[in-house]
Amino acid sequence: MQKIWGKRVLLPDGWAQDTEININQMGQIDSIVTDTSPSGLEFDTLLPAPMNLHSHCFQRAMTGLSETSTHQSNDFWSWREFMYKFLNAISPENFEAICAFAQMEMLEAGYGGLTEFHYVHNDLAGNRYNDRSEMSQRVINASCLSGIGLTLLPVLYEHGGISGSPLISGQDRFGLNFEEYYNLVDQLNSSTKNFSDVKVGVAAHSLRAVKAESLIELEKQFAGYPIHIHVAEQVKEVQEIEQNWGRTPIEWLIENTNLNHDWCLIHCTQMSDMEATELAKSGAVIALCPITEANLGDGIFNGKTWLEAGGRFGIGTDSNVSISLFGELKMLEYSQRLKQKSRLAMKTGIDLSIGRELFDWILEGGAMSSGRKCGLIKESYWADILALDLTSMHYSHLKDDEKLNYIIFSESRNVINSVFSAGRHVVNNGQHCRRKDIESAYKKALKQISKIL
Ligand SMILES: [Zn+2]
Numbered sequence: 001m002q003k004i005w006g007k008r009v010l011l012p013d014g015w016a017q018d019t020e021i022n023i024n025q026m027g028q029i030d031s032i033v034t035d036t037s038p039s040g041l042e043f044d045t046l047l048p049a050p051m052n053l054h055s056h057c058f059q060r061a062m063t064g065l066s067e068t069s070t071h072q073s074n075d076f077w078s079w080r081e082f083m084y085k086f087l088n089a090i091s092p093e094n095f096e097a098i099c100a101f102a103q104m105e106m107l108e109a110g111y112g113g114l115t116e117f118h119y120v121h122n123d124l125a126g127n128r129y130n131d132r133s134e135m136s137q138r139v140i141n142a143s144c145l146s147g148i149g150l151t152l153l154p155v156l157y158e159h160g161g162i163s164g165s166p167l168i169s170g171q172d173r174f175g176l177n178f179e180e181y182y183n184l185v186d187q188l189n190s191s192t193k194n195f196s197d198v199k200v201g202v203a204a205h206s207l208r209a210v211k212a213e214s215l216i217e218l219e220k221q222f223a224g225y226p227i228h229i230h231v232a233e234q235v236k237e238v239q240e241i242e243q244n245w246g247r248t249p250i251e252w253l254i255e256n257t258n259l260n261h262d263w264c265l266i267h268c269t270q271m272s273d274m275e276a277t278e279l280a281k282s283g284a285v286i287a288l289c290p291i292t293e294a295n296l297g298d299g300i301f302n303g304k305t306w307l308e309a310g311g312r313f314g315i316g317t318d319s320n321v322s323i324s325l326f327g328e329l330k331m332l333e334y335s336q337r338l339k340q341k342s343r344l345a346m347k348t349g350i351d352l353s354i355g356r357e358l359f360d361w362i363l364e365g366g367a368m369s370s371g372r373k374c375g376l377i378k379e380s381y382w383a384d385i386l387a388l389d390l391t392s393m394h395y396s397h398l399k400d401d402e403k404l405n406y407i408i409f410s411e412s413r414n415v416i417n418s419v420f421s422a423g424r425h426v427v428n429n430g431q432h433c434r435r436k437d438i439e440s441a442y443k444k445a446l447k448q449i450s451k452i453l
Contacts, residue, residue, distance in 0.1 A: 009021070054115060054315075126167070149422050152198065315362045
């Protein structure tokens with residue numbers, strides 16, 4: 001039994017003092033004792049470590065490169081062109097090295113688990129690997145190395161555009177037909193059955209990349225799985241769906257699928273207030289990726305309407321252009337303030353600080369949409385725990401909830417001491433336990449990629 005102790009610990013019913021957490025061999029929380037003297041590893045502040053709800057790990061290695069362009073005007077679609085070109089330089093070995101590096105940075109940023117939206121299935125020429133799970137296995141291998149808890153979402157991607165156009169260069173690494181996809185999920189379920197905290201979910205890339213009947217079949221065949229999809233990210237995407245399918249993407253999903261809490265809709269940055277109100281009734285969660293959405297010029301989510309309608313959300317690092325848990329929360333709240341011309345824009349109650357409310361939202365949304373038993377420091381939950389050092393003078397006069405405000409809006413130092421993912425103590429003194437090896441493989445991958453690009 002592993003013991004960790006915190007001077008202050010965020011439990012489901014609020015802050016507790018001098019609290020011991022006992023973690024069993026499996027990595028689950030076995031028992032919690034409050035108001036007790038220090039024992040085991042001692043920390044200042046312990047919080048549940050949130051789930052990163054949406055990511056494409058390989059895009060971590062595009063950072064810097066994708067900010068240069070020969071186009072006159074640049075937008076999401078020109079960024080996407082570069083991403084396709086970039087993929088033509090990524091071997092399975094390099095893909096795995098990049099994934100491990102991104103996952104390591106996620107842990108160092110305070111995330112306890114990752115929901116990876118994984119759509120790179122085929123080889124560099126766009127042909128199927130003999131083992132269809134080759135690239136999925138690379139994500140799993142990386143998670144074994146980084147120690148991050150994983151929900152893997154293999155993604156269905158059938159065609160190049162809304163009209164059913166063929167996959168173009170770059171996209172051909174994504175394509176699988178429904179039968180191949182079904183078999184891939186089946187294979188991944190078998191290969192991960194002995195991994196206690198690797199979970200398999202399902203995903204469709206977007207309405208523009210799959211057939212309507214395939215999406216309906218996906219929901220039917222994999223009932224009860226987490227099911228994710230990119231939705232209403234870009235104006236052009238919404239217009240295309242509306243012109244071809246007679247409904248906006250969100251309207252179409254509401255009318256044609258059984259949206260519920262298993263569904264996670266990613267982005268929704270182009271959603272009307274009316275759609276937000278209707279969508280919230282379904283129980284579906286929205287995955288917001290504020291830093292990437294700003295980087296790609298996606299637009300700003302209508303947070304006020306979503307929260308007023310009772311909607312839930314989590315956050316993801318998406319393109320991994322900057323992997324920062326507290327940075328995502330700052331970007332989210334500030335973009336909402338700019339949109340609404342108000343302060344404390346995502347605040348719904350009067351009891352808690354905005355920092356605490358944002359943190360609670362992402363814990364709940366992340367747990368719901370990943371299918372991972374996390375988000376609470378509670379018996380039988382995975383010990384996904386974030387240990388912070390808040391002993392500097394800046395925190396001395398603040399109440400516990402106010403400390404979260406300071407971390408999100410004002411902290412410039414790294415206050416993350418440790419991160420545990422299912423009890424694995426993967427980050428200690430702010431650094432990942434395998435940083436040297438993971439970094440060295442990543443450097444090698446970058447060198448090889450730069451020769452090809
Ligand atoms: Zn995405």
